[in-house]
Amino acid sequence: MTDNRFTGPILQVEHLKKSFGAHEVLKDISFSVEKGDVVSIIGSSGSGKSTLLRCINFLEQPTDGQIFFQGKNAEHDWPRGQYHANVGMVFQSFNLFNNMTVLQNCTEGQIRVLKRSKKEAEEKALMYLEKVGMTPYIKARPAQLSGGQKQRVAIARALAMDPEVLLFDEPTSALDPEMVGEVLGVMRDLADSGLTMLVVTHEMAFARDVSSRVIFMDAGVITEDAPPAEIFTNPKHPRTREFLSRVLEK
Amino acid sequence: MNLPKTFFGWVGLLIEQYGTMFLRGTGYTLIIALSGTVIGFVIGLLVAILKTIPVVPKDGWLKKIGLKVLNVILNVYVEVFRGTPMIVQSMVIYYGSMSMGIRMPVLFAAILIVSINTGAYMAEIIRGGIISVDKGQKEAATAIGMTHWQSMVRVVLPQAVRNIMPSIGNEFVVNIKDSSVLNVISVNELYFTGKSAAGTYYRYFEAFFIIACIYLVLTFTITRLLRLLEKKMDGSANYTIYGSQSDSKASIKLPREGDVPLD
Numbered sequence: 062m063t064d065n066r067f068t069g070p071i072l073q074v075e076h077l078k079k080s081f082g083a084h085e086v087l088k089d090i091s092f093s094v095e096k097g098d099v100v101s102i103i104g105s106s107g108s109g110k111s112t113l114l115r116c117i118n119f120l121e122q123p124t125d126g127q128i129f130f131q132g133k134n135a136e137h138d139w140p141r142g143q144y145h146a147n148v149g150m151v152f153q154s155f156n157l158f159n160n161m162t163v164l165q166n167c168t169e170g171q172i173r174v175l176k177r178s179k180k181e182a183e184e185k186a187l188m189y190l191e192k193v194g195m196t197p198y199i200k201a202r203p204a205q206l207s208g209g210q211k212q213r214v215a216i217a218r219a220l221a222m223d224p225e226v227l228l229f230d231e232p233t234s235a236l237d238p239e240m241v242g243e244v245l246g247v248m249r250d251l252a253d254s255g256l257t258m259l260v261v262t263h264e265m266a267f268a269r270d271v272s273s274r275v276i277f278m279d280a281g282v283i284t285e286d287a288p289p290a291e292i293f294t295n296p297k298h299p300r301t302r303e304f305l306s307r308v309l310e311k
Numbered sequence: 312m313n314l315p316k317t318f319f320g321w322v323g324l325l326i327e328q329y330g331t332m333f334l335r336g337t338g339y340t341l342i343i344a345l346s347g348t349v350i351g352f353v354i355g356l357l358v359a360i361l362k363t364i365p366v367v368p369k370d371g372w373l374k375k376i377g378l379k380v381l382n383v384i385l386n387v388y389v390e391v392f393r394g395t396p397m398i399v400q401s402m403v404i405y406y407g408s409m410s411m412g413i414r415m416p417v418l419f420a421a422i423l424i425v426s427i428n429t430g431a432y433m434a435e436i437i438r439g440g441i442i443s444v445d446k447g448q449k450e451a452a453t454a455i456g457m458t459h460w461q462s463m464v465r466v467v468l469p470q471a472v473r474n475i476m477p478s479i480g481n482e483f484v485v486n487i488k489d490s491s492v493l494n495v496i497s498v499n500e501l502y503f504t505g506k507s508a509a510g511t512y513y514r515y516f517e518a519f520f521i522i523a524c525i526y527l528v529l530t531f532t533i534t535r536l537l538r539l540l541e542k543k544m545d546g547s548a549n550y551t552i553y554g555s556q557s558d559s560k561a562s563i564k565l566p567r568e569g570d571v572p573l574d
Contacts, residue, residue: 119367120450120453120454122368136369142456142457143456144456145453145454145455145456146455146456149454149455150454152447152450152451152454154447156445156447156448156450156451157451158448158451158465158466159445159470160466160469160470160473162550169457169465169466170455170456170457173465174456174457174461175456198550198552200550200551201550201552205550215451218455219455222455222456
């Protein structure tokens with residue numbers, strides 16, 4: 062269903078706004094993502110980073126604005142299931158299906174949404190589970206895994222849908238420091254393989270070393286959007302400078 | 312005929328004379344309670360799925376109004392059938408339909424009444440079960456493109472149902488006991504047979520002592536069976552690690568047709 066001839070920005074967010082009651086979380090957000098971009102979204106807690114990601118795949122309904130995927134309006138011109146299959150999501154709290162095994166977690170979407178056969182889905186799932194180093198655990202249930210293992214399965218589950226874009230919502234924030242590395246390693250490999258990624262993160266090293274672009278958000282607006290070298294060495298906005306000096310101090 | 316002098320003498324006599332009738336009554340009670348609980352459970356699931364259909368702004372007005380109306384109807388159903396006694400519902404439904412010219416077989420009427428009554432309770436129990444499942448489960452299902460129906464049936468409800476198994480068991484036990492009120496429409500269930508047996512010799516204590524024992528055996532057995540079912544639902548506490556744990560690249564044999572399935 063994806064259009065390979067399309068050459069414009071793969072994902073385009075235009076004047077996106079989101080309010081929860083009187084509280085305006087996102088104020089007029091616009092940016093675009095090219096195919097193969099790895100965009101890190103950084104900023105303080107409460108700046109609207111996660112809400113932005115959740116609006117992009119409609120887990121939250123945007124109050125206003127438009128999202129375009131491959132040039133077509135994501136809300137009106139894409140069937141919702143197709144859009145979700147193309148724009149995957151990895152959650153902070155993993156959200157693996159607790160009633161299924163690791164393998165079933167990775168085949169369920171393929172079978173139900175992409176209508177793949179069970180055999181085809183299992184082969185694909187095993188391929189990605191191997192990529193994240195989780196093949197030995199295909200029969201385990203989520204409750205039997207460590208946080209890092211769960212997140213690697215969650216990444217395999219998202220990849221098994223063959224998405225064009227993968228959204229990561231603070232994928233390492235719920236992990237022990239020891240397990241952060243294993244998940245970041247997987248994400249680094251994905252970035253190298255050319256997957257388009259949008260990563261909300263507090264891992265400054267990842268943002269600096271892996272991403273092709275860094276977006277800094279503050280109080281519901283994008284205050285800076287530049288290559289990592291520029292943001293980390295020469296931040297223009299005072300808020301960016303303040304934030305970076307605080308997080309890089311440690 | 313020599314009439315017994317002792318309590319247990321009477322019990323023995325009643326069992327001897329009415330044993331098969333008691334057994335048939337037990338059968339009726341079980342059929343009514345079991346089908347009532349199962350059908351009520353299905354009604355509850357449907358009500359819960361329908362009540363949780365999300366509305367998004369791009370939906371047309373027809374869908375929005377339709378869902379509103381549906382919600383009102385479902386709320387009225389739950390309120391009416393939870394808010395009135397089943398004994399009254401039995402009279403209204405059975406004699407009401409009769410006055411409209413529909414003569415239902417009593418067993419059918421009994422199952423119908425218990426089912427819709429249970430459905431109203433189940434709807435609320437299942438709603439509670441759905442609330443008990445982490446919101447992230449539904450979100451993850453949505454995020455890989457599953458529809459509301461798919462994510463409910465495949466992800467949310469299996470977990471919700473596991474969480475509410477104790478309440479479902481309660482409902483079954485309650486139905487075994489409460490189907491006794493159906494004697495008002497002359498269903499041959501257990502309580503009704505007790506009343507018939509007692510009437511012959513005016514031995515109410517002895518007859519209903521037997522009936523009480525049967526009820527207790529039924530409910531006790533069923534509680535144990537449900538406990539076993541819960542254990543089975545939880546699945547094995549162990550799992551197999553394939554290949555070697557230290558070498559994640561260790562080879563895995565892909566499942567082929569004819570192999571033992573992976574799950």
